[in-house]
Amino acid sequence: MIFLAIQYLLERRRQTILTLLGVFFGTVAYVAVSGFFLGFQGYMVQQLVNNQAQIHIQAREDFVTDHQLDNDFYGTKYAHIFWSSQPARAVGYLEVQDPQAWYARLASDPRVVAYAPIMSAPVIMTLASIVQSANLIGCDPELESKVISVPYFMVEGSFQDIAAGGNRIILGEELMKRLGAGMNQVINVSVGKGAPAPFRVVGHFFSGSRGLDLQAYGNLGDVQRINLTPNRVSEIGVRLKDYSQANAIATSWGKLAPELIESWDMQNLNILSVFAIQTVLRFSMIFTVLIVAGFGIYNILNMTVSQKRQDIAILRSMGYDTFDIVMLFFSQGLIVGIVGAILGLIVGYLTCLYLQSVSFMNVTPTNPTGHLHISLSYSIYIQATFMSIFSASLASILPARAAGKLTPIEVIRQGG
Amino acid sequence: MSIIATNINKSFGDPPVHVLKDISLEIKDGEFVALTGRSGSGKSTLMYILSSLDNPSTGTVEISGKDIAKLSEEEIHRFRNEELGFVFQAAYMIAELSVIDNVLMPTMKFDQKEKRRSSAEHLLDEFGLKDKMKRFPRQLSGGEQQRVAIARALVMDPKYLFADEPTGALDTESGDVVMNIIKEINAKSKTTVLMVTHDPDFAREAGREIHLADGAIISNG
Numbered sequence: 235m236i237f238l239a240i241q242y243l244l245e246r247r248r249q250t251i252l253t254l255l256g257v258f259f260g261t262v263a264y265v266a267v268s269g270f271f272l273g274f275q276g277y278m279v280q281q282l283v284n285n286q287a288q289i290h291i292q293a294r295e296d297f298v299t300d301h302q303l304d305n306d307f308y309g310t311k312y313a314h315i316f317w318s319s320q321p322a323r324a325v326g327y328l329e330v331q332d333p334q335a336w337y338a339r340l341a342s343d344p345r346v347v348a349y350a351p352i353m354s355a356p357v358i359m360t361l362a363s364i365v366q367s368a369n370l371i372g373c374d375p376e377l378e379s380k381v382i383s384v385p386y387f388m389v390e391g392s393f394q395d396i397a398a399g400g401n402r403i404i405l406g407e408e409l410m411k412r413l414g415a416g417m418n419q420v421i422n423v424s425v426g427k428g429a430p431a432p433f434r435v436v437g438h439f440f441s442g443s444r445g446l447d448l449q450a451y452g453n454l455g456d457v458q459r460i461n462l463t464p465n466r467v468s469e470i471g472v473r474l475k476d477y478s479q480a481n482a483i484a485t486s487w488g489k490l491a492p493e494l495i496e497s498w499d500m501q502n503l504n505i506l507s508v509f510a511i512q513t514v515l516r517f518s519m520i521f522t523v524l525i526v527a528g529f530g531i532y533n534i535l536n537m538t539v540s541q542k543r544q545d546i547a548i549l550r551s552m553g554y555d556t557f558d559i560v561m562l563f564f565s566q567g568l569i570v571g572i573v574g575a576i577l578g579l580i581v582g583y584l585t586c587l588y589l590q591s592v593s594f595m596n597v598t599p600t601n602p603t604g605h606l607h608i609s610l611s612y613s614i615y616i617q618a619t620f621m622s623i624f625s626a627s628l629a630s631i632l633p634a635r636a637a638g639k640l641t642p643i644e645v646i647r648q649g650g
Numbered sequence: 651m652s653i654i655a656t657n658i659n660k661s662f663g664d665p666p667v668h669v670l671k672d673i674s675l676e677i678k679d680g681e682f683v684a685l686t687g688r689s690g691s692g693k694s695t696l697m698y699i700l701s702s703l704d705n706p707s708t709g710t711v712e713i714s715g716k717d718i719a720k721l722s723e724e725e726i727h728r729f730r731n732e733e734l735g736f737v738f739q740a741a742y743m744i745a746e747l748s749v750i751d752n753v754l755m756p757t758m759k760f761d762q763k764e765k766r767r768s769s770a771e772h773l774l775d776e777f778g779l780k781d782k783m784k785r786f787p788r789q790l791s792g793g794e795q796q797r798v799a800i801a802r803a804l805v806m807d808p809k810y811l812f813a814d815e816p817t818g819a820l821d822t823e824s825g826d827v828v829m830n831i832i833k834e835i836n837a838k839s840k841t842t843v844l845m846v847t848h849d850p851d852f853a854r855e856a857g858r859e860i861h862l863a864d865g866a867i868i869s870n871g
Contacts, residue, residue, distance in 0.1 A: 237758065241746040548742040551703060552756040552802075553731025555723060643704045646738065646814075 235558050239565040242538065249534050254574045256527030257622050261578020262585060264520045264618040269586040271516050272609035275509045282498050282505070284383045285446060287350070287471025288480045290501065291336060291487070293329050294494040298322055329466040330493055336470055339490070345483060347475055348380030351467035353457045359450070360422040360430065361413045368409050370423060370450045372457025381471045384439055384446060390417055391437020399453040403433035406447035407440040423460065431460045524621055527574075528629035531567050535633035539563060546637055547645035560638035567630020568623070575622035579615055586610055653677040653700055653810070653842070658709035660695055660865075669695050670706070671865045679809070682836040682843045684856035692865040693846045694814055700844060701734060701812040702726060714809065731759050735803030735811045735841075737832075739818040741795035743787035749774065750783040753802045766805055773801040777831060793824025800831055804841075811835065813845040817852060829855060 243250045304315045330336065333351055340349040353372040358365060375393045379385040385393035389407065396402045403423070405415060415421055415435050424430035433452060441447055458464050474480055480497035488495045499506055539546075546559055586608045593604045653676065660670040669692045677683050677700075685693040698704035700711055702718045711718045714733065721729060743752050750770060757766040774783055777797040787795055796816060803811055813832060817825035829852050836843045836857075845856060853859050861869040 238744070238747070238755075241744075245746040544740070544742045545744050548736075548738075548744070549755070551730065551734075551736040553727045553729075553759050555727045558759070641703075643698050646698075646703075 235554075235562045236565055236569075239562055239569060242542070242562075243566055243569060246534075246538070249538075250570065253527070253530045253534050253570050254577075256530040257524075257571055257574025257626055258578045258581070260520065260523040260527045260625070261575050261618050261622045262582040263523050264621060265579060265582025265614055266585045266589070267516055267519065268614045268617070269582070269608045269610065270589065270606070271512050272611060272614065273607040275512065276609055277607035278505060278509075281443070282502050283477040283480075285441060285443065286498065287381050287469075288474050288477045288498045289472040289484050289487070290494075290496050291330060291470040291472065291491075292494045292496070293331075293468055294492055295328070329463060329468055330470060332491070333467050333470065336491070336493075340470070340472060345474055345476070345479065347473045348377065349470055349472045350374060350377035350381040351454065351470045352378070353454055353461060353463060353466060354468045355425050355457055355461045357450075358424045358426070358430075359409075359413055360424070361415050361419065364413050366409065366412050368448060368450050370403075370425075370452055370457055372452050372454040372461075374454050375451075378451075378471075381473045384441060384451070387439040387441045389438050389440050393437065393439075393451070395436040396451060396453045396456075399455050401431060401433045401456055402436040402453065404437040404439060404451040405435055406449050407438055408444055408447035409450055410435070410438045412448075425461050427462050428460070431456075520621065524625040527622075528625040531570060531626055531629040532633060535563055535567055535630055536636075538566070539633045539637040542637075543640060543645045546640050547642040550640075550642040556638040559640070560634045563634035563637045564627070564630045567626045567634070571623040571626025571630075574626070575619050578622060579618060582618065583610070583615070652679055652714075653844070654712045655696075655700055656710050656712075658696070658699060658706045658711070660692070660699060660704075660707050669865050670699070673709070673865075673867055675860065675867065675870060677842060677844060679842055680836070680840040682833070682857045683845070684853040684859045685844060685846045685862065686848070686850070686853045686859055687862035687868075689848075691862040693862050696862065697812055697814055697844055697846050701736065701810070702730060703736075728760070731756060732806055733809050735806070735808040737796070737799050737803050737811065737813040737816045739815040741787070741792070741799040743790075743795055743798060745787055748784050748786055749779060749790070749798050752787065752798055753805050756802060756806050762806075769807070770801065770805050773804055774798070777801055791824070793820050793827060796820060796824065796828050797831065800828065800835075804835065804839075807839075809842060811841050811843045813843065815846050815848065817847070817849065825849075825852075 298321050300320060301315065303321045308315055330351075337349070337351075340346050350373060355370050355372070357368055357370045359368050375385065375397045379393060388404075391404065393404060396404060403421070405413070413421060417435055417437075419435050420432045421435065422430040423433050433456075439447070454467075458466060474483065477498065481499050484495045484497035484500065549559065549562075589606050590608045591605065655676075656674050658670055658673040659668065661668045673696060685697055687693045695704065699706050700713075702711070702713070705719065713729075716729070718726065744755065747755065753770040753774060754763050754766065757763045757770070771780075771783065774780055777800065779794060779797060779801070782790060782794065787798070790798065796819075800816070811832070816832065817828050820828060832843060832845065833855060835841050843856070845852075847853050858871060859869070860867060
């Protein structure tokens with residue numbers, strides 16, 4: 235029956251090409267749009283998992299809830315306490331309670347690639363008359379380099395220059411501009427407790443992310459000292475072998491200690507929810523295109539079945555059965571689906587390659603070419619093939635079944 | 651080996667219209683039988699029932715000793731493919747296929763295309779269509795198309811040929827050619843032929859004539 239199905243398709247070239255184009259454009263759209271969105275999402279995820287720690291083990295700071303202090307003040311005597319002034323304050327700790335226990339736990343966990351303790355402090359930086367607030371992160375540069383990618387974005391100086399301590403500081407590019415600071419200049423850093431401490435600028439970095447570029451890095455010991463929190467850490471950053479496991483690992487660690495443990499995806503739920511919306515939009519759009527293509531196949535096959543009633547009658551009289559007739563028409567839809575999908579995959583792939591080569595974005599250390607990030611993941615091509623062939627098959631099955639139900643006598647009696 | 655119909659009744663619609671009324675007959679192997687009657691007499695309906703294309707409302711049909719109603723779907727399709735040939739008033743050519751492919755179409759059902767190719771070419775040669783094998787149906791006259799249809803009906807070397815007014819749509823000359831072919835098939839290959847016809851001249855050329863009126867056999871022989 236395939237032989238005859240191909241003859242039918244070749245004979246009705248214009249209709250065949252039109253239906254083929256429907257599937258073709260659907261497949262191209264799926265590959266290109268998915269490549270674009272998934273490439274963008276992949277790029278964003280890479281930024282999130284590389285620029286910062288994949289799991290943050292932080293000192294937990296909570297807030298007093300409305301009736302949390304009722305029992306402490308009044309016991310269980312009263313059913314309800316009405317506060318004229320609601321108690322309110324932060325409770326908890328500003329530092330990780332038992333960092334040594336965490337270090338031991340992380341060092342023995344095979345899923346962990348590296349970890350780095352930091353002391354983060356909000357500071358006021360002063361250079362001459364310029365005053366700028368910033369976040370100063372104290373770290374061990376060697377450990378920090380294994381957890382985040384900021385050390386690789388150095389414009390001048392080396393991230394390791396803060397290793398020795400001695401009040402050296404590395405500034406983000408944006409912070410450096412706002413302070414009007416230059417290399418080797420001394421800026422005063424105040425944490426609001428004690429006298430401001432002078433720090434010498436030994437380097438600066440540019441990540442392309444304004445949030446990161448407003449931060450400053452110093453030696454862990456220096457920051458602990460000026461913050462009056464010697465040997466304390468506010469956070470331990472962790473890098474994993476498989477960042478997709480971060481959420482599950484963070485959840486399981488959360489049960490072991492009082493610290494607040496968040497994975498990169500927990501901290502970026504808003505971005506990930508945008509990805510989810512993009513995915514819904516992507517599938518809706520492609521689904522619409524393929525529905526239109528499917529209707530094209532359905533209409534044309536329906537028309538073909540009514541035009542080919544005589545052929546069906548004569549084939550049935552030759553001994554061809556219902557299945558043969560169903561396959562005669564179903565295979566036409568399937569052939570259109572397969573050929574359309576193959577051509578669509580090729581052109582979709584070429585479109586993706588072209589998009590990859592075109593500059594659309596600013597050049598940054600995280601995107602040194604400035605080109606769009608297009609995903610060429612094989613899963614897109616498998617999904618596109620499946621969706622195209624599935625929609626073509628679905629559209630073919632109804633006309634094919636109708637054809638299969640026709641009996642020769644029915645056609646002959648109705649005069650073909 | 652013959653076609654035996656016993657108490658065939660056929661009715662259509664609601665209220666039912668009785669098209670065939672208690673028909674019993676036997677067609678022996680190698681016979682050439684003409685089914686005649688006026689329009690609406692039930693001759694085509696009887697032929698379709700005798701050839702397994704339609705089912706009787708009541709009654710049985712046996713072909714080559716097999717009760718058609720008792721054959722499975724697969725058996726009936728194989729039986730139609732291997733034992734029965736059909737020619738209709740219209741040639742019912744598949745427009746997308748060449749003459750030779752049209753003739754070979756029945757052979758493709760059970761993968762006998764190559765085995766039957768020489769037989770198909772021989773039939774076309776015999777019917778004066780040797781030089782038109784590669785042509786498409788639209789390039790043939792009505793008479794030529796009907797000859798191709800006969801070749802297609804014979805390519806599987808069937809025991810029975812059922813023809814429903816095969817000359818009905820042809821001019822006299824083409825009709826005579828088609829009629830001679832059918833007669834020759836019956837004479838040479840001993841193929842049993844059951845032919846529905848309006849034409850009394852063609853009916854006389856058959857060895858036996860069964861005349862129907864109002865769904866009943868009026869004369870048989």
